[in-house]
Amino acid sequence: MIKNDLFLRALNGETVERPPVWMMRQAGRYLPEFRALRDKYDFFTRCRTPELAAEITIQPIRIVKPDAAILFSDILVIPQAMGIEVEMKENIGPWLPNPVRTPADVEKARVPDIHETLGYVMDAIKLTKQELNDEVPLIGFAGSPWTIFCYAVEGKGSKTFDMAKGFCFSQPEAAHTLLQKITDTTIAYLLEKVKAGCDAVQIFDSWGGMLSPVDYQEFSWKYINQIVEALAPYTKVIVFGKGCWFALNDMARSKASALGVDWTCSARNARYLSGGKITLQGNFDPSRLLSPPATIRKMVHQMISEFGKDSYIANLGHGILPNIPVDHARAFIDAVKEYRE
Secondary structure, X not given: OOOOOHHHHHHOOOOOOOOOEOOOOOOOOOOHHHHHHHHHOOXXXXXXXXXXXXXXXXXXXXXXXXXXXXXXXXXXXXXXXXXXXXXXXXXXXXXXXXXXXXXXXXXXXXXXXXHHHHHHHHHHHHXXXXXXXXXXXXXXXXXXXXXXXXXXXXXXXXXXXXXXHHHHHHOHHHHHHHHHHHHHHHHHHHXXXXXXXXXXXXXXXXXXXXXXXXXXXXXXXXXXXXXXXXXXXXXXXXXXXXXXXXXXXXXXXXXXXXXXXXXXXXXXXXXXXXXXXXXXXXXXXXXXXXXXXXXXHHHHHHHHHHHOOOOEEEEEXXXXXXXXXXXXXHHHHHHHHOOXX
16 A cells, blocks of 8 residues: 555545645756766666666655656657657757658557567566655656657657648648557557556646647547546546647546646636546646745645645646756645645
């Protein structure tokens, strides 16, 4: 039994004494302990070495003490497993030397054997669970098929992903074939993560907000929903779509257990759009962690009052920034922990 199961109880919609709290990208660059490992090992070495992935996952549990751990990994291990090369370049981020641009490229992408290609992730989960010793739950994650598709086609990060969108609109058949391959791979991957010991999973649709509401249904949501349908019998699924407030109503009618909300959507609107029953997660602006700790505390209490303490998981509206002082991250976590109605 997990000693601190507040996060799982909130996912179940149970009444809680206070909301649980964790931070997206909490295992990351704002921690000096993380930077020390980053200076010694390159990015994908850290992902592929179970001992390093476990250590990085547990660092924030020791240092800022959130109510859940999220496995250190990357969404781009999926295209790697599918035979699409991905590098992590200094000051650039993800770099795909051979992006998918033609139906022939789509043909080459494979739906892999998860144990052969991503077994190292399962080893990291088992080791992390051992070291967590049932203190807090462990979250596994994957990128949404659309978000993975964006990188696979664009070949790098982008503010607009015009190339990815253009591929969808000019070659829809090839685009849907690739999206389905990514979806099938992601379902198999997340099911293995749950078997290995993850207590819940989150799907990150980081670039869903690039699409119009109509195109979102066709090129993103229908694939996310396939993943939710496949995983829901086995675990709790959180769906986080950045900039996707317009899809909250459809998301809420799915089998997802919770929906992430970014900082551009108010608590009131998120409750209204999602029908008021489903657990919501979010939505503190990550840049706001640069405010003085006293301001952070006040704003966090305000945020919880607006969402309500039940059916709510306190979090940021996107990943924590690398320049956030550790004391400010701790102030955010502590403010939630001391909240009382």
